[in-house]
Amino acid sequence: MRDRFGLGWRAKLALGILSNLDRIDIVEVIADDYFRAPHRERRALRTLGAQTPVTLHGVSLGMASSVLVETKRLDEMARLCDEVSPVSWSEHLAFVRGGGIEIGHLAAPPRSAATVDGAIANLRRARKIVGVAPQVENVATLIDPPGSDRDEATWVSEIILHSDSDLLLDLHNLHANSINFNFDPVDYITRIPPERIGAIHLAGGKWIGRPDARRLLDDHLHDVPDPVYQLLEKVGACATRPLTVILERDGNFPPIEWLLEQLDRARRAVARGRTRRSAVAA
Amino acid sequence: MNDSRLETFLAGIYVDPGARAKFLANPRGEATRAGLTAQQVEDVIKIDRDGLELLADSLERKRHGRK
Numbered sequence: 001m002r003d004r005f006g007l008g009w010r011a012k013l014a015l016g017i018l019s020n021l022d023r024i025d026i027v028e029v030i031a032d033d034y035f036r037a038p039h040r041e042r043r044a045l046r047t048l049g050a051q052t053p054v055t056l057h058g059v060s061l062g063m064a065s066s067v068l069v070e071t072k073r074l075d076e077m078a079r080l081c082d083e084v085s086p087v088s089w090s091e092h093l094a095f096v097r098g099g100g101i102e103i104g105h106l107a108a109p110p111r112s113a114a115t116v117d118g119a120i121a122n123l124r125r126a127r128k129i130v131g132v133a134p135q136v137e138n139v140a141t142l143i144d145p146p147g148s149d150r151d152e153a154t155w156v157s158e159i160i161l162h163s164d165s166d167l168l169l170d171l172h173n174l175h176a177n178s179i180n181f182n183f184d185p186v187d188y189i190t191r192i193p194p195e196r197i198g199a200i201h202l203a204g205g206k207w208i209g210r211p212d213a214r215r216l217l218d219d220h221l222h223d224v225p226d227p228v229y230q231l232l233e234k235v236g237a238c239a240t241r242p243l244t245v246i247l248e249r250d251g252n253f254p255p256i257e258w259l260l261e262q263l264d265r266a267r268r269a270v271a272r273g274r275t276r277r278s279a280v281a282a
Numbered sequence: 283m284n285d286s287r288l289e290t291f292l293a294g295i296y297v298d299p300g301a302r303a304k305f306l307a308n309p310r311g312e313a314t315r316a317g318l319t320a321q322q323v324e325d326v327i328k329i330d331r332d333g334l335e336l337l338a339d340s341l342e343r344k345r346h347g348r349k
Contacts, residue, residue: 099290143333
């Protein structure tokens with residue numbers, strides 16, 4: 001089984017990434033940064049794609065909504081995928097706007113039949129327009145979305161089981177939500193169909209809020225904490241398909257070697273999980 | 283239709299300080315005025331206020347590129 005390990009492409013990491021492609025299997029690029037980018041920047045992205053496998057990651061479509069994603073937004077993703085030929089593309093199970101109000105970031109929608117149905121409809125349209133179904137990512141949230149009538153593992157499973165989209169399982173989002181809302185992240189993982197886990201995100205975060213009401217914020221500015229590697233090993237033991245594992249870092253950048261060491265630690269965690277899986281199967 | 287109204291309502295109180303203040307001052311009244319169903323009104327008035335303030339602050343920081 002050939003798992004892949006890579007980094008999120010950020011301008012301040014570009015030199016470090018390009019200098020270490022022998023230690024990086026794949027690069028994840030934020031698609032939205034290129035929708036209206038000048039020709040030279042899109043050409044640079046194609047050049048990157050010629051040097052290393054690229055996966056495109058969307059942040060603004062708003063797939064998990066009872067409202068249909070606008071066709072023009074899906075057309076932009078389709079054009080970029082045509083240009084770059086990524087190995088995959090992904091979006092979040094989030095809503096990002098409502099009634100003309102732009103939230104400006106990812107928000108967890110109410111976990112209800114309406115957003116399950118809406119997400120499935122949006123993912124079908126996305127597959128039709130882009131040509132390939134996106135992987136879908138679980139999001140972190142600081143608030144349990146009002147109007148929710150089911151837990152997150154149930155909601156995510158319903159969406160992936162009724163669409164062609166596999167799960168991009170963000171383990172820090174899962175870790176943060178499990179702490180903020182007091183559920184067992186291992187139970188969550190075991191309730192996801194293991195054959196539908198296709199990719200993993202790793203990141204870090206920080207505590208915010210009053211001491212008596214604090215929350216763990218997924219901020220992509222800190223190192224991956226130990227519990228996330230433990231969850232990664234668990235996923236390595238249960239996922240039946242090759243995984244693409246991406247380390248996300250959006251700022252407070254350490255030396256590239258520090259990030260590569262975290263990537264190596266991720267490789268070891270998945271390898272331990274794979275070994276456990278093989279031992280059970282033998 | 284009512285599901286999109288709920289998303290619109292949530293988007294408003296997440297990003298608009300004025301809408302959020304009105305809601306926190308009169309949760310049932312504002313939710314009803316927004317046309318939410320009776321069940322949705324009951325859901326939103328039980329909102330986690332600490333979480334709402336933290337989320338709103340986090341979204342504000344992200345929109346302005348602050349960490």
